[in-house]
Amino acid sequence: MRSTVFALLALTLLAGGRCAAAGDAPAPNYDRDVRPILSDRCYQCHGPDAETRAAELRLDTAEGLLDWVVVPGDIESSELVRRVASDDSDERMPPAESGLSLTAAEIDTLRRWVEAGAEVTGHWAFEPLPESVPVPAVDDASWPTGPLDRFVLARLQQHELRPTPPAAPLRLLRRVSLDLTGLPPTVDEIRQFEAQLANDGIDAVLAAAVDRLLASPAYGEHMAVAWLDAVRYADSYGFQSDQLNSQWPYRDWVVRALNDNLPYDEFLTWQLAGDLLPDATRNQILATAMNRLHRMTNEGGSLSAEWLVENAADRVDTFGTAILGLTLGCARCHDHKYDPISARDYYSMMAFFNSIDENGLYDRADKVPAPSLLLPTDEQAAQLAAAEQARDDAADHLQETIATGEERFAQWLASQPRIDALPGLTGRFTFDDDPAHPTNSAVDDAPPGEGPGITACEGVTGQAVALDGDSGLEFPELFEVDRSDPWSLDFHLRDTVGEAQPVVVAHRTFGTDVGYNGTDVMLAGGRLSVRIYRVWPGNGIGVQTAEVIPADQWRHVCITYDGSSRARGIRVYVDGREVETTVLRDHVFKSVAVRAHGNGRFALGARFRDRGFRGGQIDELRVFDRALAPLEAAELHAPGTLTERRADHSDASAREQLRQFYFAAIDPPAQAARQELTQRRAAVIAIQEQLQETAVMRELPAPRPTHVLARGAYDAPRTDENRVERTAFEKIMPPLPAGAPRNRLGLAQWLTTDDHPLTARVLVNRVWANFFGAGLVTTPENFGSQGARPTHPELLDWLARDFVAHGWDIKRLCRQIALSATYRQDSRASNELRQRDPTNALLARGPSFRLSAEQLRDQALAVAGLLNRTAGGSPVSPYQPGEDLWRESNVMSPPYKQSVGEALYRRSLYSVWKRTAPLPNMLALDAPTREVCTVSRSRTNTPLQALVLLNDVQFVEAARALAERVLPARGDDGEMAAALAKAFLTVTGRPATPREQQLLQALYAEQRAVFADAAPDAVAGFLAAGDSTLAAQATPELAALTVACQAILNLDAAIMRR
Structure with a gap:
């Protein structure tokens, strides 16, 4: 029977023949030797994913393996061994059609594992970080500089290898300078290093250099690059129009945090949950911008509901890869095929990131998608504080004016004045004339309404307008207000259809699918909602009535707003009485005026790409430029009410x-004080408009429900059965700490527990890769079962435990690695060693790899004396080939505007990073687009890279500037030889060998002859590359020296970090 069941298996182990056990070889380790075989060949059909699991058999758990497939110690009774070694193609697993195969050695590994007792252990990366890791004993105690080296040396001794001797001191100086700051040492630093070396020895001098580099602002700028790759930082939103965003303050925060050596546990906590910390500072809230760096769209027809899901999924995927080193995205549509992470686990994690007060889309580049944070400079903060104080003083003055006006009120009341009309009326439309072009009877010569296709119906008095849900009735020049302006809207309303959420009144930016800049009145489930917003929902105020407007009945609605920018300033009256409202949102800043950002008209019954008021009818529309008092709302509903109250009070x-009516509408001092308050409120808004704003995280008042979405589709059914709560992979990870809140702050506390299996291991591995070109785990994006095992698992655990024990101190970790004997080894090795360890997995030699795109450009600028070391600020736009690659690649893109002056020579960290059109020279040198999380850059070797380094204007200009720096006063052979030697030292950090010097001098002589025969204009044209001023004369000597400097900048010694 079980043979029949096993015949259903697919994609397990392909038999590779039988072979005997390997004598006295140690028993295979399950996690190291057996699990990778099962994971590669079996898990697709017999792993964690229940949807694709065949024959109800799991081979990824001890229970599944040991139930009947494997009998510990008994090879003959173990179906697994029998089937993988079968000669019968009908029984052999996996079947031939799988395309998978298994070597004889792998089959023997499985056999020996079963024979040894088939012990099943957990995956190494999911095991808690041990409290301590024993440091191994080694034969040569003179080589290690600390415990780190002992782990490496012990491994080398197992393979009968010895470490490579240390690199030359100047090579070490260049290596550590590039690894810690991304910049080469200057000539002065080289000279100082050599001088100190003669007196103090390499250990002390190198330690001093490392400490100096760690204290340099350039340290944070360099180390930030890898983190920005991981969190997909870019200066544009991506997708169709790829408009520029305003997230650069986050980039600067990362640099500051690294330079300040913010402990990694706090570094993570601030970014994940800085807004949830008690008394959170602006800096802590800014850090949460990490989770707003995902791509966003403003494409026409985009659905907010869809992109809320996409944004949350991106946060989960980035969190998984950047911080946990796991490929969580696989579990969005189905249970993970290789790791024990179910789709339910995935959405339980998404629940932490799914309650942000956002709408999922963005509008235009000048409008930051909420929630967001204002970031004033010190000067702006002082101006804003003064303006807010003046506003508050004006509000106090208004209250004082009213409080001291009782005598004025009594006199007015005693005078029995005649009130013919309510003051402040700016619009009145009876719709009794032409419903498609109604006249504003309140203002002479005011433009009429515009509603082609609008028809009339019977109204409360005379005619009303009938709305069809498609066409609206627009009113030019009406209701042009900001949130500082008080206003009132009054109309009669009848809903004959009962649509789900029709727009009754709207005044919002035209041409956008999301709520940006405006005011609207909607019917939500029959309840009136009134919203005033910069960006809805995260930056706006709004209320909703508690009672339902009855369907198919005329109701008189009056809405007033007092200009306070608070939800309590909105009042709703139905049939003359104020009704109870609940607050939807109560947080707004910057301007909400439509005129401030685009265009759009006040309209009835329609809004751009939104649900119109189908079957709606509106009559007697009135607009006031002030907030009406309750008695006025009653008067509009029942004319004569005001007269009755005045007659009998x-x-x-x-x-x-x-x-209330008197001080709202009549009293001159109160009117003057109210006008002053409006002006002071407008002044605050004007200052806020100038402030830098950045998208950050902010929780909804109540968590948004999260459900398992079938196949990851945003519109998949949501039921009580597939709703999930916030948990963190509790089947394979420790639970959230006792007492931790079930929100992002609790998640951060979980991540930073001392024994968390992944947090410290993943970070230590990434820092190690900065110094060695690859991590101890060579798949930093995947610490799961399909990822690589650590080359030195005990070393990784020791480093991680030491890192946590010493306060999550990143600079200390960097110092520890940079001063190790392992790091100081020469990267040159014998052919025998390279054959035995081609990838340097055993660390028997020093690291060697090509510089990153940023390092190559920054090095060129630095050695040329062009590098502008200004830190922080908005992105700059360096040279770009062509007319405008941004517009050429996307006509909806903003134009590329090249920076001028010193801004052209900022560090590459500050260059604009546009996702759909990255800087070509950076892209050619393997910089990512940062559309998604990237934790390891590829390193390619293409002809295009050489063309960039030789011909890109930035590199040609740098070579010329370097040539100018070393150009001698006279051009004789001796001085020119010295100039070439200085240029070589400046770029490579070491003196040229005699052979290198000879070749450079020959190149210079050859090019000197070429340029001497060239026309002066050609020489000048060659030397005119770039915008920097040519200080020297455009001579053949300078041109030839420039070519020589180009060659130096393209040498292996320049572009490689050895």
């Missing part, structure tokens, strides 16, 4: 209503 209630 004997009871306290009537008198108070009249008092």
Whole structure:
């Protein structure tokens, strides 16, 4: 029977023949030797994913393996061994059609594992970080500089290898300078290093150099690059139009945090949950911008509901790869095929990132998608504080004016004045004339409404307008307000259809699918909602009525707003009485005026790409430029109410209503004070408009429900059964700490527990890669079962435990690695060693790899004396080939505007990073687009890279500037030889060998002859590359020296880090 069941298996182990056990070889280790075989060949059909699991057999768990497939110690009774070694193609696993195969050695590994007892252990990366890791004993105690080296040396001794001797001191200086700051040492630093070396020895001098480099601002700028890759930082949103964003303050925060040596546990906590910390500072909230760096779209027709899911999924995937080193994205559509992470686990993690007060889309580059943070400079903060104080003083003055106006009110009341009309009316439309072009009877010569296709129907009095849900009725020049301006809207409303959420009144930026800049009134489930927003929902105020507007009945609606920018300033009256409202949002800053950002008209019954008021009818529209008092709302509903109250105000209630009316509409001092308050509020908005703003995280008042979405589709059914709670892979990881909140702060606390299996291991591995070109785990994106095992697992655990024990100190970790004997080895090795260890997995020699795109450009600028070391600020736009690659690649893109002056020579960290059109020279040198999380850059070797380094204007200009720096006063052979030697030292950090010097002098002589025969204009044209000023004369000597400098900048000694 079980043979029949096993015949259903697919993609397990392909038999590779039988072979005997390997004598006295140690028993295979399950996690190291057996699990990788099963993972590669079996898990697709017999792994964690229940949807694709065949024959109800799991080979990724001890229970599944030991149930009946494997009998510990008994090869003959173990179906696994029998089937993988079968000669019968019908029984052999995996079947031939799988395309998978298994070597004889791998089959023997499985056999020996079963024979030895078939012990099943957990995956190494999911095991808690041990409390301590024994440091191995070694034969040569003189070589290690610390425990790190003992782990390396012990491994080398197992393979009968010896470490390579240390690299030459100047080679070490260049190596550590590039690894810690991304910049080569200057000639002065080289000379100082050599002088100190003669007195103090290499250990002390190298330690001093490392400490100096760690203290340099350039350290944070360099180390930030890898983190920005991981968190997909870019200066544009990506996708169709790829507009520029405003997230650069986050980049600067990362640099500052690294330079300040913010402990890694705090570094993570601030980024994941800085907004949830008690009394969170602006800096802590800014750090949460990490989770707003994902791509966003503003493409027409995009759905907010879809992109809320996409954004949350991107956060989960980035969190998984950048921080946990796991490929979580596989579990979005189905259970992970290789790691024990189910789709339910995935969405349980998404629940932490799915309650952000956002709408999922963005509008234009000048509008930051909420939630967001204002970042004033010190000067702006002082101006804003003064303006806010003036606003508050004006509000106090208004209250004082009203409080001291009782005598004025009494006099007015006693005078029995005649009130013919409510003051402040700026628009009145009865719709009794032409419903498609209604006249504003409140203002002479005001433009009429515009509603082609709008028809009339019977109204409350005379005609009303009938709305069809497609066409709206627009009113030019009406209701042009900001949030500092008070206003009132009054109309009669009838809903004959009962659509889900129709737009009744709207005044919003035209041409956008999301709520940006405006005011609207909607019916949500029959309840009126009123919203005033810069960006809805995260930057706006709004209320909703508690009672439902009855369907198919006329109701009189009056809405007032007092200009306070608070939800309590919005009042709703139905049939003359104020109704109870609940607050939707109560947080708004910057301007909400439509005129401030685009265009759009006040309209009834329609809004761009939104649900119109189908079957809606509106009559008697009035617009006021002030907030009406309750008595006025009653008067509009029942004319004569005001006269009645004035005639009989004997009871306290009537008198108070009249008092409110008087100070709202009549009292001159109160009107003047209110006007002053409006101006002061507008002044605050004007200052806020100038402030830098960055998208950050902010929780919804109540968590948004999260569900398992079938196949990851945003519109998949959501039920109580597939709703999930916030958990963190509790089947393979420790649970959240006791007492930790079930939010992002609790998640951060979970990550930074002392024994968390992944957090410290992943970070230590990434830092190691900065110094050695590859991590101890060579798949930094995948610490799961399909990833590589650590080359030195005990070393990784020791480093991680030491890192946590010493306060998550990144600079200390960098110092520890940079001063190790392992790091100091020469990268040159014998052919025998390279054959035995071609990838340097055993660390028997020093690291060697090509410089990154940023390092190559920054090095060229630095040695040329062009590098502008200004830190921080908005991105700059260096040279770009062609007319405008941004527009050429995307006509919807903003134009590329090249920077001028010193801004052209900023560090590459500060160059604009546009996702759909990265800088070509950076892209050619393997910089990522940062559309998604990248934790390891590829290193290619292409002809295009050489063309960039030789012909890109930035590198040609740098070579010329370097030539100018070393150009001698006279051009005789001796001085020119010295100039070439200095250029070589400046770029490579070491003196040229006699052979190198000879070749450079020959190249110079050859090019000197070429340029001497060239036309002066050709020489001048060659030397005119770039925008920097040519200080020297455009001579053949300078041109030839420039070519020689180009050659130096392209040498292996320049582009490689050895």
